[in-house]
Amino acid sequence: MQIVILKDAAEVARYGADIFTTQLQRKAGAVLGLATGSTPVALYQELIRRNQAGEVSFKNATTFNLDEYLGLSGEHPQSYRYFMDQQLFDHVDIDKNNTHVPPGDAKNPITACQEYEAKIAAAGGIDIQLLGIGRNGHIGFNEPSSGLTSRTRVKTLTKATIDDNARFFAADEYQPHLSITMGIGTILDARKVVLLATGENKADAVKAMVEGPLTAACPASALQLHRDAVIVIDLAAASKLADIEFYQHIEAENQKLQAYLASL
Numbered sequence: 001m002q003i004v005i006l007k008d009a010a011e012v013a014r015y016g017a018d019i020f021t022t023q024l025q026r027k028a029g030a031v032l033g034l035a036t037g038s039t040p041v042a043l044y045q046e047l048i049r050r051n052q053a054g055e056v057s058f059k060n061a062t063t064f065n066l067d068e069y070l071g072l073s074g075e076h077p078q079s080y081r082y083f084m085d086q087q088l089f090d091h092v093d094i095d096k097n098n099t100h101v102p103p104g105d106a107k108n109p110i111t112a113c114q115e116y117e118a119k120i121a122a123a124g125g126i127d128i129q130l131l132g133i134g135r136n137g138h139i140g141f142n143e144p145s146s147g148l149t150s151r152t153r154v155k156t157l158t159k160a161t162i163d164d165n166a167r168f169f170a171a172d173e174y175q176p177h178l179s180i181t182m183g184i185g186t187i188l189d190a191r192k193v194v195l196l197a198t199g200e201n202k203a204d205a206v207k208a209m210v211e212g213p214l215t216a217a218c219p220a221s222a223l224q225l226h227r228d229a230v231i232v233i234d235l236a237a238a239s240k241l242a243d244i245e246f247y248q249h250i251e252a253e254n255q256k257l258q259a260y261l262a263s264l
């Protein structure tokens with residue numbers, strides 16, 4: 001795991017946007033795995049700004065979102081499809097036909113999960129997967145006790161996640177308890193994984209992910225197994241890590257190595 005500790009959420013968003021920009025510049029037809037939640041919004045805003053300034057293009061990119069509420073169609077304002085349209089796709093030069101979000105209104109959700117996996121495979125796999133983290137350590141909607149090699153499937157949300165996400169729903173509005181989510185195995189198959197976390201309320205989950213045991217009790221700890229996982233966090237989210245200075249030292253050395261390699 002590469003642990004990048006930055007001052008605040010704005011720096012986290014810029015760092016994340018840099019990784020995605022580099023990927024898109026390197027491979028125009030990049031396959032991006034995307035995430036919802038409040039954490040990636042600032043990153044998306046930065047990518048929109050860069051796209052509109054002509055610095056980066058999504059023209060040939062393909063995207064796959066992590067998850068969707070089961071029971072909501074893409075027109076529902078709380079659906080993750082709607083969120084992605086509003087927060088990113090409607091503002092950049094992407095071909096919407098190349099954007100994929102699990103179908104929350106699928107007639108048969110079980111076969112829809114298999115079809116989603118097949119589409120990812122047909123696109124050549126995911127080059128870079130963006131992730132947030134739930135306070136209980138979930139990634140996508142892989143709640144604690146999720147299989148560490150799981151594939152895209154229907155998952156039941158925990159009470160904690162339903163409560164955390166209740167802020168997006170009106171008091172009298174139906175809030176789904178089920179989801180379709182990429183599995184942890186699906187996420188680990190991405191060639192690169194970038195997880196963003198900001199704020200003190202993520203500090204326990206970040207500690208469990210980075211320094212805790214590999215366990216289904218903290219699904220994000222599975223990223224310890226990934227060859228190219230970058231954990232980008234602000235000081236507040238890093239505040240419970242055992243040795244922040246050591247992680248900062250490693251990252252400074254890493255930057256020097258990258259600069260040297262670039263100069264060759």
Ligand SMILES: N[C@@H]1[C@@H](O)[C@H](O)[C@@H](COP(=O)(O)O)O[C@@H]1O
Pocket residue numbers: 035036037038039040066067131132133134135138139140141161165
């Ligand atoms: N399914 C999403 C996750 O993908 C996201 O990482 C998490 C954290 O969201 P936030 O960034 O709003 O804290 O929320 C939801 O449960």
